[in-house]
Amino acid sequence: MPPKPTDVAAFRDRVWALYARHGRSELPWRHTRDPYAVLVSEVMLQQTQVARVLSKYPLWLDEFPTFDALAAAPLDAVLVAWQGLGYNRRALNLKRAAETVSAELGGVLTPEFDLRSLPGVGAATAAGVAVFAFDRPAPYLETNVRAVYLHEFFADREGVPDRDILPLIESTLDRDRPREWFYALLDYGYWLKRSVPNPSRRSAHHTRQSRFEGSRRQKRSRLLRGVMAAPGVSAEELAAGLELTPCETIELLEELASEGFLAGEGDGWRIA
Numbered sequence: 001m002p003p004k005p006t007d008v009a010a011f012r013d014r015v016w017a018l019y020a021r022h023g024r025s026e027l028p029w030r031h032t033r034d035p036y037a038v039l040v041s042e043v044m045l046q047q048t049q050v051a052r053v054l055s056k057y058p059l060w061l062d063e064f065p066t067f068d069a070l071a072a073a074p075l076d077a078v079l080v081a082w083q084g085l086g087y088n089r090r091a092l093n094l095k096r097a098a099e100t101v102s103a104e105l106g107g108v109l110t111p112e113f114d115l116r117s118l119p120g121v122g123a124a125t126a127a128g129v130a131v132f133a134f135d136r137p138a139p140y141l142e143t144n145v146r147a148v149y150l151h152e153f154f155a156d157r158e159g160v161p162d163r164d165i166l167p168l169i170e171s172t173l174d175r176d177r178p179r180e181w182f183y184a185l186l187d188y189g190y191w192l193k194r195s196v197p198n199p200s201r202r203s204a205h206h207t208r209q210s211r212f213e214g215s216r217r218q219k220r221s222r223l224l225r226g227v228m229a230a231p232g233v234s235a236e237e238l239a240a241g242l243e244l245t246p247c248e249t250i251e252l253l254e255e256l257a258s259e260g261f262l263a264g265e266g267d268g269w270r271i272a
Contacts, residue, residue, distance in 0.1 A: 002167065002168075003171060011152060012172065012174060015184045016184055018188050019188065022187055022191050023184065024186075027050070033132070033134075033135075035129055035134070036066055036098075036109065038133040039094075039133075043090050043125065044085060044090075047087055048086060052084065052085060056084060059081065063077075063081055064078070068098075070094065071102035073095070075092070075261075075272055076231075078091050078092075079092075086221075087217075088221065092119075092259070097121060111136060115129055127140040128182075132179055135178060136178065137173050142186075144185070144189025144192075145169070145182065145185045145186060146199075146200055147193060147198065150165070153165075153168055158202050159202070159203075162203075162205060219244060220252055223244075223249070223256065226238050226241060226242060231268075231271070232265060232266075232268035234268050234269070235250050235267075238253070253269055257269075260272055
């Protein structure tokens, strides 16, 4: 059942009031409407703390200021610039997305283009670009926004799926100023997670991040850094230097190659 108009109005008032007190206007990606810069921020902020993105975001835009610049950059330079943000696949997908926009759209992303056709761009990222670059009302659902709706509308319920939250996002959306509205929701969610037990734990999609130390993800990252540091390095040298078994090293190298990160070169490996 959709919320009553009076409940929607009261909810909006609470969100706007908290935004007036706790809004994070200092975040640099809030001072641009460039679709490329917005997309970069949305991808960087996936599964990465704001503090870490704050240090990387301006450096990235200095080195790769446009879709065309990122499309033309060698992959090894892109991966070096991404170091410290984790989940290197995001950097690879971002470069591939830039290549598509550069080749098919002349480097200019328009509001009509379906961003979900780009590598690594899902519904939330596409909605984020629509909202923050083009000020268009779109159902933007990310972790802080989810926390707000769980806190406000599902306080006594566990295992809430996103399909139950999305209609509420639509029905409560301030369509007169969607860009500011979602900034307000993001900051409300940020504040909630520091003020009450995390509401996101009551989401059906909530999962604990797996341990990084000793994980397959860490081993892949170390191998990638090893190849970047010594192009042409052999699997045997990598295995010895990183204390991995030869079989595991070959398996991970071939996996990275199949995803487009690496290429074999004789007995050695290099960035694709």
